[in-house]
Amino acid sequence: MRRNRPTNIDSYRQAGLTDLAEGREPGENERAVLVGVQLDRARRTEVDDHLGELAQLARTAGADVVHQQVFKRDKPTPAHYIGKGHVEQLRQLCRESRADLVIFDDDLSPAQQRNVEGVVQKKVIDRTEIILDIFAQRARTKEAKLQIELAQLWHLLPRLTRRWTHLSRQPGEIGTRGPGETQLEMDRRRVKERIHRLNSEITSVRTHRATQRKARKKGAGQTASLIGYTNAGKSTLLNALTQAGVTVEDKLFTTLDPTTRKLLLPNHQAVFLSDTVGFIRKLPHQLIDSFRATLEEVTEADLLIHVLDVSDPRADERSQNVYEVLREIGCAEKPTITVLNKIDRLKGPSPVERFRRSHLNCVPMSAKEGVGLDEFTRQLERLLAELLVMVHLRIPQSQSRFVSRIHAEGNVISKEYEGNDVLLWAELPAKLAAIVSDFVED
Ligand SMILES: Nc1nc2c(ncn2[C@@H]2O[C@H](COP(=O)(O)OP(=O)(O)OP(=O)(O)O)[C@@H](O)[C@H]2O)c(=O)[nH]1
Ligand SMILES: [Mg+2]
Known part of the structure; x- marks a missing residue:
């Protein structure tokens, strides 16, 4: 999201709007206003927590959060999501805080996005787009880059179409044919062609990965995947167990590409541990689809290691979010060890017993300080044996x-x-x- 680093979405969709950001030096972070909506019976604390996570996402993407705003509404409106009055208020807010962009915590339809942009005259993006943007920035390997571009193009397609059609009124009217429409058709065709090409490139990378995985399987040894909400400590645990040297950061989505390391258990049994991409509340569907290859590490694993940050007040919800994704990829029933991580940060009554009642095979741990590793290894040995x-x-x-x-x-x-x-x-x-x-x- 830094200026001068256009993402695919930026270059296709936002070409005109990024220049609306006035008075910001090149290289300076974009100034973002965050918008949460408290609908009907939603609790305010929940909206605030979700907005807090959005702020983390915005910072990870490289924006400065200059204001957070919660609007109350009974239900979203089809045209502007937050209603016309609130959009006016938002325009004022953006002006006062000299914002460059607005980020909605809820997903907007292409029409709502375009309508709000029309009033506010700032770039408007939603949660899905910011997650896609972070993935685009963090992708390192060829496979991850292909996957993220594919996800972005799928997200772009309906927006590209409607962005142009809203300029016309009725089909057949003056101005609905001509260069505008031709341009649209060309853009659509180009995007579709690119999607097609990306799909075939991804297929060939996948075949290569499947061959590698098979080779690994042949060498005996079972496989376990580290899964969990982003920033829970998956990579820290892999490093603690295998000295893998995977990057660990207090940011979201530090890991995008799976790293696999062999762990030799005390009983001399070998197990291959894979670190995988973190999950998040409402992980965009385009990403789940595109990252299916990466998530195959999870679907193919004999066992899952669910790393849960129990020092997070929303740990229960995070765990539910993880299981939602697991269900979506058909892995919710796999044998699982639940690592109750970051116990060193716990203050007040310990939630460990509560998690033991709702989760199987729990191991309290501080991956950072190396606490609980022995018990974890024992559990792993026991489960693998079963x-x-x-x-x-x-x-x-x-x-x-x-x-x-x-x-x-x-x-x-x-x-x-x-x-x-x-x-x-x-x-x-x-x-x-x-x-x-x-x-x-x-
Ligand atoms: N206090 C404490 N911090 C931890 C612990 N485990 C991990 N962390 C910190 O939590 C942050 C995230 O750790 P990572 O290992 O990068 O988390 P991850 O689950 O791999 O995150 P993504 O790859 O971004 O999804 C880092 O700042 C770690 O130092 C722990 O047991 N205690
Ligand atoms: Mg990681």
């Missing part, structure tokens, strides 16, 4: 005690006899699978 793995076995009759044990502790999928051998397909706890590994059939 995981079911599919095996194909050929067991000689002389070893039939193993067949009985497999029936008792695992799920037998199929069983056949061949000469003196028993051929089995079965799901077994990893521990038992290791014991019978001599009988694995190729």
Whole structure:
């Protein structure tokens, strides 16, 4: 969001509006007014907390927050979201605080966005756009860059269309054909072509990643993904466990690209730990779609490590947000360890017991100070040992005690006899699978 660093959205959509920012030296941060809306029965504290997170997002994107405003409304209006009177008020506010842009905590429709921009005469963006902007700034690898550009273009497409059509009145009227419309068609076509090209580039990068993942799987060892709300301490934990040297910062979305490190457990079992992109309340859909490849680390993992910042007063809501995303990618039922992180920051009554009641396999921890790592490793060993793995076995009759044990502790999928051998397909706890590994059939 710094001037002179146009994002894709900026260059396509905001070309005219960025120049409305007067009196700011090049290189200076943009001055932002944040807008929250307290609808009907929403609690004020909740709106304030969400606005606090928006302020963090704005700062992460490189803006200076000069004012935060909450408007009360029974329900949003189709034209301006906050209603015409409030938009006027907003225009005044922007003038007084010499703001360059307005950021809404709620998502605006393309029409609402354009209407508010029309009155306020400042760039207006919503939560989704600011998250997309941060991702665009932070993307480092080719894959992440492709994914974010794709997400931005999907977000742009309806806005591009309507931005131009609002200049015309009725289809067929004077001025609805001609260069404006041709330009629109060309822009739309260009964006669609680019989306198409990005999709095929992403597919080829994905194939490469899938091959890498397969190679890793072959080398045995189970996989676990570190997941959680952004800034919860996932990378700090990965570093504490494996000296991975991943960047840790008190900012949102520090990690975009997955880093995988091997952790050797005390029982000599190896597990591959992947650090992944953080989740956030209302993670834009375009991002979930585009980051599916990155999130595949999560969907393919044998086990999840949910890092939760329990020193955050909104920890319960954060946990729910994480589970919403997990449900969306079909991973909510995976075996999970919940790391109750940042206990060093807890003041007052400890929420640990409360979380233990609502979350499975909890480990209180301070990843930063290395507290709780031993208990975490023990839990990880225990859960990995319980995981079911599919095996194909050929067991000689002389070893039939193993067949009985497999029936008792695992799920037998199929069983056949061949000469003196028993051929089995079965799901077994990893521990038992290791014991019978001599009988694995190729
Ligand atoms: N006090 C305290 N701070 C912590 C702890 N763990 C992490 N932090 C701090 O929390 C901030 C975020 O840590 P990261 O490890 O970057 O968090 P992350 O979950 O990887 O964040 P993203 O990659 O941005 O999603 C940093 O300032 C860390 O130093 C902890 O146990 N205690
Ligand atoms: Mg991180």
